[in-house]
Amino acid sequence: MIELIAVTKTYPNGAGALYDISVHIGKEEFVFxxxxxxxxxxxxxxxxxxxxxxxxxxxxxxxxxxxxxEPHQVPYLRRxxxxxxxxxxxxxxxxxxxNVAFALQVTGCPRSQIRRKTMQxxxxxxxxxxxxxxxxxxxxxxxxxxCIARALVNNPPILLxxxxxxxxxxxxxxxxLQLLDKINKRNTTVLVATHNKSVVDLMRKRVIALEAGRVxxxxxxxxxxxxxxxxx
Amino acid sequence: MFRNLEFFIIEAFTSFxxxxxxxxxxxxxxxxxxxxxxxxxxxxxxxxxxxxxxxAKMDVSVYIQDxxxxxxxxxxxxxxxxxxxxxxxxxxxxxxxxxxxxxxxGNRFSLEDVLDDNPxxxxxxxxxxxxxxxxxxxRQASKFDKVTDVRYSGTYLxxxxxxVEAVRIGGLVLVLLxxxxxxLIVVNTIRLTVLARETEISIMxxxxxxxxxxxxxxxxxxxxxxxxxxxxxxxxxxxxxDAISARLSSALPFLPVVTNPRQLSLVYFMVxxxxxxxxxxxxxxxxxxxxxxx
Numbered sequence: 001m002i003e004l005i006a007v008t009k010t011y012p013n014g015a016g017a018l019y020d021i022s023v024h025i026g027k028e029e030f031v032f033x034x035x036x037x038x039x040x041x042x043x044x045x046x047x048x049x050x051x052x053x054x055x056x057x058x059x060x061x062x063x064x065x066x067x068x069x070e071p072h073q074v075p076y077l078r079r080x081x082x083x084x085x086x087x088x089x090x091x092x093x094x095x096x097x098x099n100v101a102f103a104l105q106v107t108g109c110p111r112s113q114i115r116r117k118t119m120q121x122x123x124x125x126x127x128x129x130x131x132x133x134x135x136x137x138x139x140x141x142x143x144x145x146x147c148i149a150r151a152l153v154n155n156p157p158i159l160l161x162x163x164x165x166x167x168x169x170x171x172x173x174x175x176x177l178q179l180l181d182k183i184n185k186r187n188t189t190v191l192v193a194t195h196n197k198s199v200v201d202l203m204r205k206r207v208i209a210l211e212a213g214r215v216x217x218x219x220x221x222x223x224x225x226x227x228x229x230x231x232x
Numbered sequence: 233m234f235r236n237l238e239f240f241i242i243e244a245f246t247s248f249x250x251x252x253x254x255x256x257x258x259x260x261x262x263x264x265x266x267x268x269x270x271x272x273x274x275x276x277x278x279x280x281x282x283x284x285x286x287x288a289k290m291d292v293s294v295y296i297q298d299x300x301x302x303x304x305x306x307x308x309x310x311x312x313x314x315x316x317x318x319x320x321x322x323x324x325x326x327x328x329x330x331x332x333x334x335x336x337x338g339n340r341f342s343l344e345d346v347l348d349d350n351p352x353x354x355x356x357x358x359x360x361x362x363x364x365x366x367x368x369x370x371r372q373a374s375k376f377d378k379v380t381d382v383r384y385s386g387t388y389l390x391x392x393x394x395x396v397e398a399v400r401i402g403g404l405v406l407v408l409l410x411x412x413x414x415x416l417i418v419v420n421t422i423r424l425t426v427l428a429r430e431t432e433i434s435i436m437x438x439x440x441x442x443x444x445x446x447x448x449x450x451x452x453x454x455x456x457x458x459x460x461x462x463x464x465x466x467x468x469x470x471x472x473x474d475a476i477s478a479r480l481s482s483a484l485p486f487l488p489v490v491t492n493p494r495q496l497s498l499v500y501f502m503v504x505x506x507x508x509x510x511x512x513x514x515x516x517x518x519x520x521x522x523x524x525x526x
Binding site: 049051072075076077078079083089091093102103105106107108150154 | 236239243246247250251431432434435436437438439440441442443445446
């Protein structure tokens with residue numbers, strides 16, 4: 001589903017770079033991307049939804065080499081990838097319903113389907129009671145649920161979440177991760193960048209650890225920190 | 233296509249309503265610049281009207297020999313009327329001309345004391361359709377029998393011609409300059425409303441909106457701002473012009489103030505059209521600038 005082949009990405013100022021990354025993520029996998037700030041987690045995510053282009057190497061998403069996409073094709077790639085952010089990026093002047101429906105409207109979805117699909121997505125994230133609220137009237141967890149609903153409403157095969165729990169308390173963080181797990185079980189490939197140790201250790205999913213732009217560990221059923229030798 | 237248009241329009245109206253103050257300010261700025269534009273348009277229209285009136289009064293005076301039978305006179309009148317470009321020919325006998333003259337200036341001094349004979353000739357007053365034809369008409373008329381002299385005010389004619397040209401060219405340049413100025417103001421105003429929504433645009437891109445879809449609502453919103461500004465500007469122009477023109481024509485009745493509703497509607501239509509056109513351009517240019525950055 002996702003394949004990075006010898007990918008290097010450098011920036012003029014040097015921060016957040018990636019060096020010679022090769023990673024394969026299969027269909028319907030659930031993967032944690034961990035590492036300290038500046039290790040390159042966000043850069044890796046941005047390469048996947050083509051907010052950035054690799055300096056060297058190939059990034060292949062759903063069998064498409066994203067560097068070869070024409071600018072006008074990029075919107076269609078993005079419809080196959082739902083993205084969730086730490087700061088939610090909800091539109092402040094739209095209600096929860098409108099924020100989610102928006103992702104369908106911009107793809108030219110017929111109006112008869114917009115309502116049904118939007119309500120389905122909001123039901124999945126348990127937000128049906130708050131559809132008419134504006135983002136500023138919501139708690140952090142609720143905002144993140146709305147953001148996830150927006151990312152899912154197009155039924156994308158891939159969901160990327162960049163620090164989805166970065167602004168949330170532990171209990172809410174756990175709820176959000178449970179939600180992402182539920183989404184993964186509905187046949188969606190989920191990639192979560194985080195430095196939330198407790199949830200990573202509890203979930204026991206595949207863990208890819210980045211440090212200074214390099215993969216230092218790729219472990220099935222992994223934990224946040226390097227396990228003691230002999231335990232792998 | 234129509235589904236898209238419906239989405240664009242709903243989006244545009246919602247965002248216009250929800251960014252209330254910003255929209256109001258934008259409409260206000262558009263209104264002011266369009267009002268200034270319309271004001272100059274009306275001014276130029278009136279100036280043109282005044283000059284048109286002046287040149288319409290261009291007459292050629294054709295003087296005839298004193299001893300002339302009425303039959304000969306009407307023959308000349310027919311000949312004169314046949315010259316191309318002649319609008320109207322009026323015969324004024326020397327007696328009539330004298331009476332007119334005495335009536336006009338006789339109260340200042342007694343003319344009969346100075347003159348014992350009527351010195352004025354029989355005259356045809358020839359009205360010509362346009363100032364360009366005055367010379368030609370005069371030349372032809374002077375070749376006729378019994379015509380003693382042909383007069384028209386040459387210098388006056390030349391300066392009127394130049395004035396007409398000056399107003400025409402100056403007005404055109406002024407309207408062009410004002411259009412450009414209005415364009416810059418409107419585009420920049422709408423740019424502000426777009427820039428305020430940079431995040432919105434980045435999110436639209438993120439969820440897979442094509443550029444057409446991102447532009448659409450902003451263009452419609454630009455048209456909406458332009459149209460509202462235009463309507464308010466027309467209201468201001470109409471109310472104030474009606475009041476001023478009514479007062480002017482009662483105070484200075486000889487001044488040919490434009491009151492023709494068709495000419496005025498054209499001005500108002502141009503103001504509204506310019507408002508919408510510039511609003512649309514403003515929306516398009518501003519969004520495109522943001523879209524190009526990545």
